[in-house]
Amino acid sequence: MRWENLTVESGGNPSGNPANPALFGADAVTTRTFDTPEFRGITFHEIRARSIVNRVPGASRMPFEWTVNPYRGCSHACVYCFARKTHSYLDLDTGLGFDSQIVVKVNAPELLRRQLGSRRWLGEHIAMGTNVDCYQRAEGRYQLMPGIIAALRDHANPFSILTKGTLILRDLDLLKQAAAVTEVGISVSVGFTDLDLWRTVEPGTPAPERRLDVVRALSGHGIDCGVLMAPVIPFLGDDPSQLRATVRAIAASGATSVTPLVLHLRPGAREWFMSWLAHHHPHLVRRYERLYAEGSYAPKWYQRRITRQVHELAEEYGIGPTRAGMPRRVPVPEPVAPGPTQLTLL
Numbered sequence: 001m002r003w004e005n006l007t008v009e010s011g012g013n014p015s016g017n018p019a020n021p022a023l024f025g026a027d028a029v030t031t032r033t034f035d036t037p038e039f040r041g042i043t044f045h046e047i048r049a050r051s052i053v054n055r056v057p058g059a060s061r062m063p064f065e066w067t068v069n070p071y072r073g074c075s076h077a078c079v080y081c082f083a084r085k086t087h088s089y090l091d092l093d094t095g096l097g098f099d100s101q102i103v104v105k106v107n108a109p110e111l112l113r114r115q116l117g118s119r120r121w122l123g124e125h126i127a128m129g130t131n132v133d134c135y136q137r138a139e140g141r142y143q144l145m146p147g148i149i150a151a152l153r154d155h156a157n158p159f160s161i162l163t164k165g166t167l168i169l170r171d172l173d174l175l176k177q178a179a180a181v182t183e184v185g186i187s188v189s190v191g192f193t194d195l196d197l198w199r200t201v202e203p204g205t206p207a208p209e210r211r212l213d214v215v216r217a218l219s220g221h222g223i224d225c226g227v228l229m230a231p232v233i234p235f236l237g238d239d240p241s242q243l244r245a246t247v248r249a250i251a252a253s254g255a256t257s258v259t260p261l262v263l264h265l266r267p268g269a270r271e272w273f274m275s276w277l278a279h280h281h282p283h284l285v286r287r288y289e290r291l292y293a294e295g296s297y298a299p300k301w302y303q304r305r306i307t308r309q310v311h312e313l314a315e316e317y318g319i320g321p322t323r324a325g326m327p328r329r330v331p332v333p334e335p336v337a338p339g340p341t342q343l344t345l346l
Contacts, residue, residue, distance in 0.1 A: 085268025109147025135165025160185035230261035251317035
């Protein structure tokens with residue numbers, strides 16, 4: 001992998017490869033495994049990153065300009081995850097490797113606090129969870145988010161979090177403290193409530209109902225929480241009865257908004273997803289090839305149809321796509337710049 005000569009044990013960078021120090025610095029990487037059931041088969045690469053606040057690519061349509069990503073790779077193992085491509089920039093596998101080779105930026109809280117205290121920092125909104133989930137299983141061990149949220153709270157810096165993880169409730173008190181001094185937006189990702197689909201397509205995540213319990217808990221403590229209904233998976237999760245069941249469950253959770261997002265298949269994710277599809281639903285392969293023939297995104301007509309159906313259901317169940325009081329910035333997945341230039345965004 002790109003940093004194999006940078007482990008603490010190796011004593012630095014004897015090869016003189018200039019790319020690696022630009023990423024992490026010389027004595028930056030320690031590799032660990034833990035023989036516990038929740039981490040069995042997962043390798044953690046602990047790095048001391050040189051920066052933690054990432055600028056979103058200029059061509060992005062995202063409603064924010066800055067992100068913080070304390071992890072790369074994700075044990076949620078969602079077969080459609082668009083961030084898989086980023087693992088290839090470090091010579092890591094974008095399939096099983098993305099699910100089991102987790103990069104941990106162990107100095108993320110201290111780096112962020114330093115950045116927020118810089119005279120050059122203007123206090124702009126920071127989005128989290130838009131690349132990989134900051135509340136994946138690794139967070140239970142490394143506990144980076146409490147320090148990150150505390151830094152944002154102490155500087156009254158607005159932020160948003162998107163997650164599929166129930167571990168966010170551990171930080172409820174910190175979130176309440178932050179919400180008292182700045183704008184805080186929380187969104188939970190629930191694309192469907194079909195349990196059979198969940199078990200195969202999102203095998204490392206909490207069940208959809210457990211995620212909706214997070215929405216209930218946050219709402220019960222006065223923190224508005226929206227739901228990103230993502231992804232809506234063509235031919236597997238887009239039946240009108242499935243959409244209705246999902247929106248009904250979202251409404252019952254007390255969500256302040258619901259925002260649908262149709263599955264997109266960027267390079268890296270596309271190959272892994274199509275391999276999964278050929279194994280589990282071979283009869284759908286040709287239909288997907290036709291639907292995504294023009295690129296990473298489903299056709300506009302299909303996206304509009306899903307959006308219209310979800311918004312109509314949301315209105316029927318009393319939540320609507322947006323409501324007064326909802327945070328201005330709804331976290332959505334972050335676009336990934338192509339090629340090795342993404343390495344500078346660590």
